[in-house]
Amino acid sequence: MADFLIRRSDLRDTFWADTLSAPLGPGKARLRVDAFALTANNVTYASFGEAMGYWNFFPTADPAFGRVPVWGFATVMESNADGIAPGARVYGYLPISNHFDVQPIRTNANGFMDGAPHRQGLAPIYNTYIFNSADPGYDPAFEAQQMLFRPLFTTGWMIDDCLMETGAEIPETVVISSASSKTALALAHCLKQRGAVEAIGLTSTANKHYVESTGLYARTVTYDDVDDLHSRGLTAYVDFLGRPTLTADVHHALKDRLVRSLVIGVTDWEGNRTPVDAPGPKPEFFFVPTYAAERAKDLGADELNARMGRALTGFYAASSKYLTPEKAGGQSAITQAWTQTLDAKIPPSTGLILSF
Template sequence: MPLGVDPAQSFEVRQDDLAKVQWREPRGDDGLAKGEADVAIRRFALTANNITYARLGSRIPGLGFGYWEFFPAGSGWGSVPVWGLADVVASRHPNLTEGTTLFGFFPMATHLRMTVGAVSGATVLEESLHRRSLPATYNQYLIANRGLALGPEAMDAYMVLRPSFSLSFCCATYLSEQRWFGCRRILISSASSKAALGLAMLLAGEGLEVVGLTSRQRVAQVAARAVHDRVLPYEEITALASDEPTVFVDIANATDVTRAVHDHLGSGLRTSIAAGFTHGSDVSEALPGPRRALFMAPAHMQRLQDLWGKNGYWQRFTEAWQHFHALIAKGTAFVHTSGPAGVERVYREVLEGRVPNDTAHLLSIR
């Protein structure tokens, strides 16, 4: 299938207003250079994790890159990165054949042209010039039938859950390495999110009190997952004992919630970690208590792979992932939507936080 057959190829958002969107016409097919490949994006997951990518689209202090850099769009516009499956439809790389299915990092689009580097075992390296300085974890693609070999339902769960669980896994490992910063209480915002649920699951059995914060209407549903010791609505932050040394892992980065936690806990808050950004990317506000620390999972993934070796990292990750998949997948409805109108509708639902935490979306533009 040649590049550019679909009239609405690429979904883009305004960098300064994520609610404004456009569909960009495909570019013409100017032929493949040696080492290039065209892939047709089959389907992808869209979750709050992808909104975090958009919030961090432009470079911010401490990050060193911005997510708009992966798939450049028109001036002022951005392509939201997603995790999904794509089929190689044309290739001029000797070790990547047409018909190969890849799992990895893609734009919300029908096609992507890739510059393929090494193909080793199940791993395909993307080495387009503009991506070489970006975190390596996003430039590694898996040949699905070699590196994953999952059935359709398990593959849907993997697309939805693996990216957010990477944050859970790396953050739990970091907290353990730091010996919980001398605290026995871990407070996690956006407790209904997959990243927060994964983190709470991984902290169980460590002798910690794990407290989740969420909206009032989601308290019962989150508590039913039975991974937190307590689940509180945001309005009841003051119910927490303020003299208990606490680590705050902020998944939402909602200004009012973050300030309420800092105001109430004060000196009892030993560490405040900004780990998710579904409500904004600003971490510069001066607050009572410790200065907020920015936690970026890609940097920690690379650090742990250097420490344990790639095989060691993925072995540990996969063992933890299997437990998380068993916990979450059975209670999650995986909803498939296709076509530009459906994609835009679901995007707005995710952006506005209107997706129930027991629902996950898989999208296809075609």
């Protein structure tokens, strides 16, 4: 078995570990990793690995190192679990390993959950594996888009729902940092579908042209010009960058127009994240599994999934206008892709799809 290991205290320190696979235990299944997406979202998983438990999904023999989770497709190689047939293909949360073991529970026609002891207490959304054959959101023509966008679109859709359906004060404008990131694009897409809300993208000078070319934002403002930021009506700020000084600048610029401030990710993962005092609403950390569970209680899980599913399938086709999947394979390519993602060297118009 080949595992891509990352030092938890230094995300640039990586190596490949080759180990012999133990015989498959009773009640378990062994999955071969077919392909996965690598995005800035995975860097967020590693950055918050200790605080949010992301390292716990795929433990390692040496706790100084971890296996960062990714989203992709896997095929059942071998199975000692009822209802899990070799050859079945699933979508879900994977390690960057050529194969891994799960302990399926709650197996039905749609899929199963990993009931391994080390995954108890972790968010169910990350422990669920969906059979391609029973997945209403699966389309073989859009496999790359599913790997790149399904979890990120879920986040964007949930933020849109939170701001526009459940807030006490519905914003007329939403300001989005790291506007070229895939989750930001998903959120901007959802907002644009509503028609009545204006999205303003905050981005670097280097990415300004790309953000404008997507057609998802009413206006694009660079980080250098944020002091001149202005908005229409009640405004929400959604922060994917994770730079407290920028958050403070946005709060100062928008003053009393700002009604909500959500913190989502840290595309600026090496930046100083020391909180900075700012006027206006206190920044809220938005954690998708928690919000999704609360929303499912309000709407019912079937209705929530149906709403999100309809939006997701439409987004896959739309995303081709501003993102092109790029495939690469092999350990060297995966290592290089991780380093380039850390260094923000992957063009925002490219989506990495990796395999062994």
